[in-house]
Amino acid sequence: MILRSLCLAAVLVLALAAPASAHNVTAGADLRIAQTIAGAEITVVIKGTSRVPGPLRIGVIAYQPVSGLPVGLEVRSVEDGRTVTGTAQAAAEPAYTQLRVERTGPHELKLSAGGEVAVVPFRVLVERGSMGDFLIYGGLFMAAMLLVGGLLTGATARTGRAMALAAGAAAGVTVAAMVIVFEPGLPPPAPDGAAPTTATPAAGGRPYAQARVETAPARPGAGEEFTLRLDLMDGSTGRPVDDLAVHHEALAHVVVTSEDGRYFRHVHPLRTAPGHLEVKLSTDRPGRYLVHAELEREDSGGQLVTADFTVGGEARASAEPDASAEAGAAEDRGAAEDTSAAEDGGAAATPRLQPVAPVAGRPATIELDTPAGVRPWLGMTGHLIVRSQDGAFLGHVHEMGTPGSRLRFTFSFPTSGRYLAWIQYATGDRIVTEPFTVDVTAAEVRR
Known part of the structure; x- marks a missing residue:
């Protein structure tokens, strides 16, 4: 039994x-x-x-x-x-x-x-x-007990019972062996x-979160600190979304850029309450700013939330280095130096594209030489963020190899036109941002 x-x-x-x-x-x-x-x-x-x-x-x-x-x-x-x-x-x-x-x-x-x-x-x-461990050790224990019983029974000349006990011992070993063989393939x-797991998960997973993005104050001034807020709600229940999955070591990745691309921030907002994320920012230039937030609910797919806001006032001198302050000049030369490296007297780094003029819809390779001491950030060696000039498109890919002397990315630009791009990586004491631009040509139409 x-x-x-x-x-x-x-x-x-x-x-x-x-x-x-x-x-x-x-x-x-x-x-x-x-x-x-x-x-x-x-x-x-x-x-x-x-x-x-x-x-x-x-x-x-x-x-x-x-x-x-x-x-x-x-x-x-x-x-x-x-x-x-x-x-x-x-x-x-x-x-x-x-x-x-x-x-x-x-x-x-x-x-x-x-x-x-x-x-x-x-x-x-x-x-x-x-349960597999229980079956393995339980089967071996029962086999040992039955084998000993079989030997003792055989010694008293009760051959039939001894054979039955030996068969039971063999069955116990068989159970243990079967579990040992098949258990590694089981989760x-x-x-x-x-x-707790859901017995009957919803078909297609959970719906995308409905997001409201706003700033406090509603119209921040140039040079003043403000708070960027994201409120996430489940449209089917009306409740706050509080089931964000940690992806690439963050609950959400938020990219904030000025319309011309000269301002760039890649930040990770704080969860202050269920369904409520916020991060403090400041910018020294008035104008329109674009927000792209990457997030993912559990049992759902990745989602990109987009919004914009306006900064008023007059331009002010920035007290901190702007990681993309050279992006305007980069539009004329296709690449920009890393401002932090320039301030430390380092040489400018220039991304290399292959082909030099990428074609829409076809993979392009982008490489960047890096100094010694690069370390993983957000689980990856490097990050490439690409935005169309009008801000309607944002792409984000990674260098997933081990840190070395260069970063290498593969990216397919969806359509022709000019794109603003930023490569980011971490060194021992800072996050380096390399802004550059890419002009993408249209694919030839085959007849």
Whole structure:
């Protein structure tokens, strides 16, 4: 009877295993989330934990000089409200702050720096033993017990019973062997603390979020700090969208550019409440600005939200270097130098295109030489962001190789015309932005 149960359980484990989700978070894996806070670009790293109660280590990686920016940490269990606090120092090679968590499941990490606050949802996950392990060890244990019983029975000259026990031992070994062979091809069981799965997911996944983009104040002035806000709502329920998937180490990637492309910011807004994201910005030039926000809901596809806003007042001298201040000159020469490198006395970097005049709809290769010490940012070695001159199109691709002496991208421009482009990569103490322009020719019409 026991052997029949083991065999039936083995068949069920192999036949009814659920497919893995595209956004499953593995127990023990680190969670990395980029944030633009207190004027700095940081990545918060929540190290995976192996047990609860147990330690939870949190570090803050700085990608710009921040002079030891202190970041307040507060971890709260959503289920019982238990809270622990600490402080982390943002640095290129941070020391990790160790807190203590008492249970698995949903938690919130509140970050405080420079008068700004972000609330990052995450789950404490711990691996659980699989049914396969139970069947393997259970089958081997039963085989050993039956084998010993068979030997003892055979010693008393009860041959029939000994043979039956030996057959049972063989069946136990067979069950264990079958699970050992097939279990590696099955998805792992959901860890303790994982979100409950939906038995019948909606056809086609969840709908895109409806977004409202605004600034506070409504018409910011040149040279003044303002807040860019994104409010996300589910159109089918009217509720705030609070199920954004972490993609490329961020809940959302927001690109803000001036109409002429001379102003460029790639930032990662703070989640301040369910469905509410915001980031502080400033610009020294009046005019129209374009917003492109990349985000993705769980069980849904990637989404690009677009909007614009107007900055009033008169142009002012900027106190900080504009990463794309040379973009206007780049329109005349096809490339621009990195202003941070120029300020440090470094040589200008010029992207190389192949073909030199890309053809619409055909892949083009873009390469850029980089200095030593390039490190991954947002999970990638380099980023290429491309915008059509009128702002109607935005593309974002990556260099996914290991850091080296150059970045290499492949990109297909959808239509002919002029495009504004920016290559970004991280070094030991800053994020470098290389602006340039590309003139794309139309494909020949075949007759």
